[in-house]
Amino acid sequence: MPIKVIVDTDTGVDDAMGCALALRSPELDVLAFTSVFGNVSVELTTENTAYLMEVFGRPDIPLAKGAGRALVGTPNYSPFVHGDDGVGNAGFDKAKTVKPVQQSAAELTVELGRKHPGEITYIALGPLTNLALALAIDPDLPKYLPRVVWMGGAAFVPGNVTPVAEADAWHDPEGAQMVLQQAGWHIDMVGLDVTDDTILVEEDLKRLEAGSAQGRYIAAMMPFYMRFYSAKLGQYACAAHSALTVAIVADPAIVTREEKYPVQVELTGKLTRGMTIADRRTNNSNGGSPEWKDTPLTNILIDVDRPRFREMFLSRIET
Known part of the structure; x- marks a missing residue:
């Protein structure tokens, strides 16, 4: 039976890749998309997600607009990474049929969690603001929403927006701290430790360009993103974080x-x-450190099978 998921996204280029893969994965049942600020404004991330849902023929999935700013502070965007529109300045049309529901992202998350207790995996591809707000609505949310998989943080490698901070943690540190300190759910941190060197190269771009209409849609937004990453990677390529x-x-x-x-x-x-700080003085069995005895354990991804991922992504999006 497919895994029920909520995909929370600040849809820029790599986030669009992630949303596309969710829709093309028979192992997953996407119950909802929720949007959040991050790569660009929440207005743009909502529009980008709506258009993607149309391109992939899934206007039936609810889309809820989420937070437009962090719990503390004001948004700070990086258009030089994802483009002014968030999707590589690809010049896409606006969505014609998909519109956000009346509920906020946090409200819809709580509703779905209560409706499907213990069944949903929450996939967070941006700042954790929406989940923090959902937790504020219902502190018992971890009882209903047992697993959170977050594309964020950096435990053992440098940051990407500051020397020590990964972008999604940096966009809303208070929101991330609120979620990570909440006991009761299993959290997987898919951070820069594994995402920054999980890349797609020019050969992969050409493969998508030669594929389906959906593959060409993803390919159209990638060049801007790949040009940004070229200086960092030393080749025409980009990271596939989400x-x-x-x-x-x-x-x-x-x-x-x-x-x-x-x-x-x-x-x-x-x-x-x-900065996301892992207390590495502890081991996997003792459940905490002397200073952080009440801090739950987070499952940090250290390594992945990159060829397996690459073929999975390309084969599902190109067709």
């Missing part, structure tokens, strides 16, 4: 190494705000 996150839910065998540690998010440091 697609990898979705893939590990659909195919757990992609994960080859994972370890559990207490994780907290730095909230106050001028140079370290948004």
Whole structure:
């Protein structure tokens, strides 16, 4: 039976890849998409998600607009990464049939969690603001929503928006801290430790360009993103952060190494705000450190089968 999922997304280029893979994975049953600010404004991430749902022929799935800002502070976008529109300045039309439901993302998340208790995996591809707000509505949410898979954080590698902070943690550190400190759910952190070097190259772009209309849609937004990554990677390529996150839910065998540690998010440091800190003094069995004895363990992905992921993604999107 397919795994029921809610996909929470700040739809930029890699997030669109992840949403597309969710829709093309028979192992997953997408109950809803929820949008959040992050790569671009929530207005744009909502529109980008709506258009993607039309391209993939799934206007039947509810789409709920979420938070337009973090719990603390004001949004700070990076159009040089994903383009002014969030999808590589590809010039797509606006969605014609898909419109957001009346409920907020947090409200819909709580409703679906109560409707399908214990059955839903929450896939977060952006800041954790919507889930933090859902938790504020219903503190018992982890009883209904047992697993969270978050594309965010960086435990053992440098950050990407500051020397120590990954973008989605940095966009809303308070939201991330609120979620990570809540006991009762299993959290997988799919951070830069595994996503930053899980890449798609020019050969993959050409494969998508030669494929289906949906493959060409994804390919149209990739060049802008790949040009940004070229300086970092030394080749015409891009990281597939969000697609990898979705893939590990659909195919757990992609994960080859994972370890559990207490994780907290730095909230106050001028140079370290948004840093995700794993207390590596602990081991996987003792359940906590002396200073963080009440901090739940987070399952951190350490390594993945990249060829397996790449073929899974390309074969499902190109057809």
